[in-house]
Amino acid sequence: MNTPIISIRGVSRHFGAFTALDNIDLDVKQGEFFSLLGPSGCGKTTLLRMIGGFMEPSSGKIMIDQKPMDGLAPNQRPTNMVFQNYAIFPHLNVADNVGYGLRKLRLDKAQFTARVQEALERVGLSGLGHRGGHELSGGQRQRVALARALIMQPKVLLLDEPLSALDKKLREQMQLELRRLQRAVGITFILVTHDQYEALSMSDRVAVMFKGRIAQVAPPQDIYQRPASRDVADFLGGMNFIEAQIEAEDALELKLASPLTGPITLARRDGFAQGLGKATLGIRPERLRILGPKETAPIEITGTLYDKVYYGEVTHYSVAVRGNTQPLQVAVTNSSGGPELAAGSEVKVGLDRSALVLLAP
Amino acid sequence: MGVIEGEGGSALAKLGNIKLSEAARGLALAMPPLAYTLLLLAVPILAVIYLSFTAREPDADGNMVMSFANYVRVWTDPLYLHLLARSVGISVIVAVITVVLAYPIAYFIAFESGKWRHLWILLITVPFWTSYLLRVLSWKIALGQSGAINSILLWTGLIATPFEGLLYNIGAVVTVLAHSYAVFAILPIYVSLVRLDRSLLEAATDLGDGAVRRFVRITLPLTQRGVVGALMVVMIPTAGDYVTPVLIGGKDGIMIANQIQAQFGKANNWPLGAALSVSTMLTIGFAALAILVLARKAGRLAR
Numbered sequence A: 001m002n003t004p005i006i007s008i009r010g011v012s013r014h015f016g017a018f019t020a021l022d023n024i025d026l027d028v029k030q031g032e033f034f035s036l037l038g039p040s041g042c043g044k045t046t047l048l049r050m051i052g053g054f055m056e057p058s059s060g061k062i063m064i065d066q067k068p069m070d071g072l073a074p075n076q077r078p079t080n081m082v083f084q085n086y087a088i089f090p091h092l093n094v095a096d097n098v099g100y101g102l103r104k105l106r107l108d109k110a111q112f113t114a115r116v117q118e119a120l121e122r123v124g125l126s127g128l129g130h131r132g133g134h135e136l137s138g139g140q141r142q143r144v145a146l147a148r149a150l151i152m153q154p155k156v157l158l159l160d161e162p163l164s165a166l167d168k169k170l171r172e173q174m175q176l177e178l179r180r181l182q183r184a185v186g187i188t189f190i191l192v193t194h195d196q197y198e199a200l201s202m203s204d205r206v207a208v209m210f211k212g213r214i215a216q217v218a219p220p221q222d223i224y225q226r227p228a229s230r231d232v233a234d235f236l237g238g239m240n241f242i243e244a245q246i247e248a249e250d251a252l253e254l255k256l257a258s259p260l261t262g263p264i265t266l267a268r269r270d271g272f273a274q275g276l277g278k279a280t281l282g283i284r285p286e287r288l289r290i291l292g293p294k295e296t297a298p299i300e301i302t303g304t305l306y307d308k309v310y311y312g313e314v315t316h317y318s319v320a321v322r323g324n325t326q327p328l329q330v331a332v333t334n335s336s337g338g339p340e341l342a343a344g345s346e347v348k349v350g351l352d353r354s355a356l357v358l359l360a361p
Numbered sequence B: 001m002g003v004i005e006g007e008g009g010s011a012l013a014k015l016g017n018i019k020l021s022e023a024a025r026g027l028a029l030a031m032p033p034l035a036y037t038l039l040l041l042a043v044p045i046l047a048v049i050y051l052s053f054t055a056r057e058p059d060a061d062g063n064m065v066m067s068f069a070n071y072v073r074v075w076t077d078p079l080y081l082h083l084l085a086r087s088v089g090i091s092v093i094v095a096v097i098t099v100v101l102a103y104p105i106a107y108f109i110a111f112e113s114g115k116w117r118h119l120w121i122l123l124i125t126v127p128f129w130t131s132y133l134l135r136v137l138s139w140k141i142a143l144g145q146s147g148a149i150n151s152i153l154l155w156t157g158l159i160a161t162p163f164e165g166l167l168y169n170i171g172a173v174v175t176v177l178a179h180s181y182a183v184f185a186i187l188p189i190y191v192s193l194v195r196l197d198r199s200l201l202e203a204a205t206d207l208g209d210g211a212v213r214r215f216v217r218i219t220l221p222l223t224q225r226g227v228v229g230a231l232m233v234v235m236i237p238t239a240g241d242y243v244t245p246v247l248i249g250g251k252d253g254i255m256i257a258n259q260i261q262a263q264f265g266k267a268n269n270w271p272l273g274a275a276l277s278v279s280t281m282l283t284i285g286f287a288a289l290a291i292l293v294l295a296r297k298a299g300r301l302a303r
């Protein structure tokens, strides 16, 4: 029951002397919406293409549905791909694009039309079947590519940055639609993206990659709130880093000291084998707040406001504090009319203990 | 230095300020090549057309006489009709053979040659650094009774007596023409293959196609323009070729161009030669049109 649909073991890929993927181990569960997230050039596409059979690993093993995939071409694998540029066949109309993979089955005309119609309806394109493949908008192309892949009823659908070519508004709408579609069809989706919001908002689990390695695999909340490393934290939106000293540890807790926060005690995280000594703590900007004159917080830090940027729904304040080279970034939601703060004024920044995350060195 | 630059700048600005509409500017740019084309292409063609409607002999006063007689002769005389049919037939066959042979070569260069691509393109053109005449003559040497091919076959003992049928027939003409025009077929097909978006091929494979199905459903339809272009580029000039038929064709292999040459030369019947030329142009134009229509029909079959 809980055997993974995709299981990747020790997969590496070299291009000449360059190592694009370095000893990847990864399991993807049946029916999961899984994202590969990472900066440009980290090897996301390479990994996806190896799952789809467009490229062979230099070493290692890929199993799909418990069958080894060594040497199998894309048309022999239970996967289908939505390409980054959608790869819509320009000489065929929408219906023939969507039904492309069905031709081999030699269905009779009525059956063929019915299945294509069903697929078009699923992606909200019914009535567009006769439109030429070269006469579509970006969003329509994306839907055709989706319908064309889903009609093959793959076990795994691979999507390589399917939304990156769309404008912001359409992208957000398609994110919701993709998620809804995935729930409806129950097929495992593997999505490649370099957009952290996309990965967070759509996925059941996210794998964050850097330089050909997987840094962390976890559900979106964990990735965001408890990033494993500084790199992961940084990639998923802003993070304040605070230098600290680990002074004592036992099986359950770590006792730290930092010039900024004073002594603090944190629960030990699983899998963190960190000795005594220097450590880095992370705090998300939105977990910090600017305290009014009469407010208090479990941890308070005083500093000087030296910059603020207004983004509409939030304002980002930079607060210079003693004992940290970087100013603290504080994100304040503009919900209630808080105090108007002028650059140069003294401010008190407050936070809860739970806002602090110990990061791997 | 600064002063000169300043002056240059202002002079350029003045030039840019001259108010020219888009169309007028386009026309101005197109004028020299247009004049050139008119002078060297349209005028001679019009002259030939005019000539084809004149009688061979002027009237008693020495004036030109207009007449349809040349066309009547071309389209009723079995000799000319036969030559015309043979020429167009040969050109179509040569075009098809050349394109069929050129496609795999273009495919190899576009897909398999990797970083040697440009070297391959260069190598393809190497034979064309020598003159057409020399190439045809070397084929004559290769195909002759004591030529290279027969010598090799005799030497290896595969045959006891040399083949005689290698030269001076239609087969020889087709072979030599196909070779001569190969590069003109390879290049347009190559260009269309290079432009073909590789992700379309990957998508076809992903959707279940093997190599052959993918070729028929995606590669061929999407490089159709290159193929049709290659067919035209080979067919149209070969129909009017006269060097190869003269040197290689023998009396069974002569083509319409040889007859046209004879009319303008030995026979000294320019109006008839002109009518033959115009008729050839029309016939080959019609054949080209037929191929275009057929290709479009075939393209619609792809699914």
Ligand SMILES: Nc1ncnc2c1ncn2[C@@H]1O[C@H](COP(=O)(O)OP(=O)(O)OP(=O)(O)O)[C@@H](O)[C@H]1O
Binding pocket: A015, A020, A038, A039, A040, A041, A042, A043, A044, A045, A046, A047, A194
């Ligand atoms: N065919 C290839 N030959 C040589 N190097 C390659 C090849 N394909 C990919 N690479 C290299 O491997 C690395 C990973 O490439 P990949 O396309 O997987 O990155 P990516 O994470 O998908 O990036 P992006 O977000 O920009 O698409 C890159 O540094 C790239 O230059």
Ligand SMILES: [Mg+2]
Binding pocket: A044, A045, A046
């Ligand atoms: Mg990529």
